[in-house]
Amino acid sequence: MEETIGVTGAAQIPKQRGEQLLDTAVRYAEERHWDVFPGTWLEAADGVELCSCNDRSCVLPGAHPAREDWATQSTGSATAARRLWSKQPKASILLPTGRTFDAIDVPETAGFLALARLERMELTLGPVTLTPNRRMQFFVLPGATVKVPDLVRKLGWPPATLDLRSLGEGDWVAAPPTRFGGHGAVQWARRPTPANRWLPDAEELISSLAYACGRERRR
DSSP, X not given: OEXXXXXXXXXXXXXXXXXXXXXXXXXXXXXXXXXXXXXXXXEEETTEEEETTOOTTOSSTTSSBSSTTHHHHOBOOHHHHHHHHHHOTTOOEEEESSSSOEEEEEEHHXXXXXXXXXXXXXXXXXXXXXXXXXXXXXXXXXXXXXXXXXXXXXXXXXXXXXXXXXXXXXXXXXXXXXXXXXXXXXXXXXXXXXXXXXXOOHHHHHHHHHHHHHHHHHO
8 A cells, every 4th residue: 555645736645554574685686676685674672663783863764774785685585585484573674885886876856856856857767765764766777886876976066075876786775664763764765666667877867956955055
């Protein structure tokens, strides 16, 4: 069951409810052929939710790898995903980047501005996540981490001046409906559909994303 909530006039975010993490992880592997791996989870202690890593200063409570060899643990097998989440049903769903997709990470306000602009231009867009700590990740073809810095420079921006980064090999994104401690759940700003199975190249999106991040920087 999905509940759609309005965020801006440009986008509607489908909010997932009533679906177990196990079922969702299996669906990502089975339907999208995405690699998945279980991360940490939230545990209640003294009336507050803490990360299962037991670090009270954890910056991503409930939404980071639970073990150092997470890259080798990730799997694109629905059967293996079912087995992993059967062992720990509360584990967050993390997707490694640098395999079937990279992601371009920007602030939420810049992301919605860019999303509206890209939709007006009728460009092909892949899935886009919205995290509870107010970040958006645009899924693009692998290889973005190599291209993005030079693409941003060609647009006249020193890469270090923009709050924009690409996530590739060695990184990951948290997938809906993973919850961050004290913040809420990851949601889809643009959910996966048969129409966006084929991802855009970073070069197709970077102008709108850099412009939006630059505008936020000036503000």
